[in-house]
Amino acid sequence: TENSDTPNILFIVFDTLSAQHVSLFGYQRETTPNFARFAERATVFHNHRTTANFTSPATSSIFTGTYPWTHRAFHLHGTIDHTFAERNMFNLLPDSYYKAAYTHNLLVTSLLHQFGGELDMFKQTRDLCLTDGEFADLLFNNDYSAAFWGESTALRTGATPPGTIFLSMLERMRRFATKSAIDEQYAALYPRGIPNLHNLFFLLEDAIDWIGEQVTTLPQPFLGYFHLLPPHEPYTTRRDFVDIFKDDWHPIEKEPHFSSEGLKQGFLNQQRREYDEYLAFTDAEFGRLLDKLEADGILDNSYVILTSDHGELFERGIRGHVTMTLFEGLLHVPLLISKPGQQNREDVFAHTSSVDVLPTLLHLTGQPIPDWCEGQVLPSFGVDVVENGRSIYGMEAKSNPKQAPLTKATLALVKDQFKLIHYFGYRPDDPEGTYELFDLENDPEELENLINSGHPAEAALKAEMAEKLAEVNRPFQR
Structure with a gap:
């Protein structure tokens, strides 16, 4: 109703x-x-x-x-x-x-x-x-995510080469023909090409x-x-x-x-x-x-x-x-x-x-x-109670196993006017990782890395980030 x-x-x-x-x-x-x-x-x-x-x-x-x-x-x-x-x-x-x-x-x-x-x-x-070449949802709707991933890895280039050379070549030819036809049809309206993502136009x-x-x-x-x-x-x-x-x-x-x-x-x-x-x-x-x-x-x-x-x-x-x-x-x-x-x-x-x-x-x-x-x-x-000193996080960990502690990732911590970024696990010869520290109020373009400059915010932010990382990793420790 x-x-x-x-x-x-x-x-x-x-x-x-x-x-x-x-x-x-x-x-x-x-x-x-x-x-x-x-x-x-x-x-x-x-x-x-x-x-x-x-x-x-x-x-x-x-x-x-x-x-x-x-x-x-x-x-x-x-x-x-x-x-x-x-x-x-x-x-x-x-x-x-x-x-x-x-x-x-x-x-x-x-x-x-x-x-x-x-x-x-x-x-x-x-x-x-206007057109799409997806078929994962048509064939395996109940297992869409796995089917979509399988379709993508088998047929399309991206971060890794396609899984099948012959079928991926046919897929590229099909996409090229489709894109060419649509781009030609809409060339006057979209001279740089039609909006698209992979096979979707x-x-x-x-x-x-x-x-x-x-x-x-x-x-x-x-x-x-x-x-x-x-x-x-x-x-x-x-x-x-x-x-x-x-x-x-x-x-x-x-x-x-x-x-x-x-x-x-x-x-x-x-x-x-x-x-x-x-x-x-x-x-x-x-x-x-x-x-x-x-x-x-x-x-x-x-x-x-x-x-x-x-x-x-x-x-x-x-x-x-x-x-x-x-x-x-x-x-x-x-x-x-x-x-x-x-x-x-x-x-x-x-x-x-x-x-x-x-x-x-x-x-x-x-x-x-x-x-x-x-x-x-x-x-x-x-x-309308605004918490002073609130900590806001960002994260990148696409190479880290899903059900495992975060050991290869990037974390960002924004608190007050400061932003700390920590890259870790990317290089075996750098176990501590790399840090960046920015004063967003005075340096909104993030031009001056304040790490190792003796800035008083560095130690506290590093300690807080390390504590948070240990906390979120705890459920996945074996």
């Missing part, structure tokens, strides 16, 4: 959207005028961070309110530990909510398959695509139109989780945004990192520009959806949450987010939440984390917050 007194909850998640590129947060280029328009009737979190640098662990933290060391979905194509199959927002929010989800990102699809029993509507990715406009229809037709109250791929690479913006940032501005050039891919600054700047132009297109499409939400009165009876799973990097010889690093371009993501009927902007500068989203939703819907939840209610949504 519909209950109009209970607000809806609408998630709009844009993949790979770094807050460091959002003009609302002070970025040089005017990438997000529609985010800024939405901000005028929303609560804007200026220091919000994700828990990881790629989709599987980061999105799992939104769903479960836990860090990757707890939900354990920290591998590529990873899934959460089976103990969390019911410890997620789809299960914990009241049954009165109609729960719907859609994503372009097949890594998120793997996670949603784990929660399938709690979803009233789970729209298939291909339904809003889609128009963001179609997904935005569909979401606009759903918010007026879904049973209310609803929980809608819609996770769209742009501005994830390839940065194939629409014609009207091509070259809009062909300007004389150049970002600060940073020293190559020890994990650098060796990419030249000129190439990184070009990629950054194309990303920014894709982001501007993404923002424009969000603006179209915002117009629809306003016209249909959805903002009057809904919490609308605009965020991302992780960011993107164009510095230090690194492009993208498949990296061991946890710089701000990767961890700092937007979070804007519009409360039902909100008319004025609120700004929150306290440190917040994506693990805070679930406890906030539980608080708003009158549900108890489980003791295993590692987040807290977001400022301005609870009792």
Whole structure:
């Protein structure tokens, strides 16, 4: 039955959207005028961070309110530990909510398959695509994650060569033919190619139109989780945004990192520009959806949450987010939440984390917050007690075994104005690992590594991180 007194909850998640590129947060280029328009009737979190640098662990933290060391979905194509199959927002929010989800990102699809029993509507990715070559869900729907991983490793190149030379060659030929035909068909509208991921080719406009229809037709109250791929690479913006940032501005050039891919600054700047132009297109499409939400009165009876799973990097010889690093371009993501009927902007500068989203939703819907939840209610949504000196973590451990202590990983700890990063287990000849320490208040670009400079924050942060690592490893010690 519909209950109009209970607000809806609408998630709009844009993949790979770094807050460091959002003009609302002070970025040089005017990438997000529609985010800024939405901000005028929303609560804007200026220091919000994700828990990881790629989709599987980061999105799992939104769903479960836990860090990757707890939900354990920290591998590529990873899934959460089976103990969390019911410890997620789809299960914990009241049954009165109609729960719907859609994503372009097949890594998120793997996670949603784990929660399938709690979803009233789970729209298939291909339904809003022009074409797709996926077959894992068609043949092995009950074992989707394993089948998807098998399909990917057998047929596609990536971090490792494909498992079958002949079939992968046929797959590449098929994909090339498909991509060529679609790119030719849409060349006038998308001169850099059609938005795509692997075998999926889609128009963001179609997904935005569909979401606009759903918010007026879904049973209310609803929980809608819609996770769209742009501005994830390839940065194939629409014609009207091509070259809009062909300007004389150049970002600060940073020293190559020890994990650098060796990419030249000129190439990184070009990629950054194309990303920014894709982001501007993404923002424009969000603006179209915002117009629809306003016209249909959805903002009057809904919490609308605009965020991302992780960011993107164009510095230090690194492009993208498949990296061991946890710089701000990767961890700092937007979070804007519009409360039902909100008319004025609120700004929150306290440190917040994506693990805070679930406890906030539980608080708003009158549900108890489980003791295993590692987040807290977001400022301005609870009792407004902001904990001073709160510690926020980020993590990268895609090479570490799932059910084992973290021995090959990167951890980031943000506390007050400081950020400590620890790389460990990557080199046998470096058992202690490598540290970086930054003063984000005075050095927001993370240019000056304060490690071994005698800074008074170093020892305390190292001790706190070591204690946390020992704590999260304890259940996996043999």
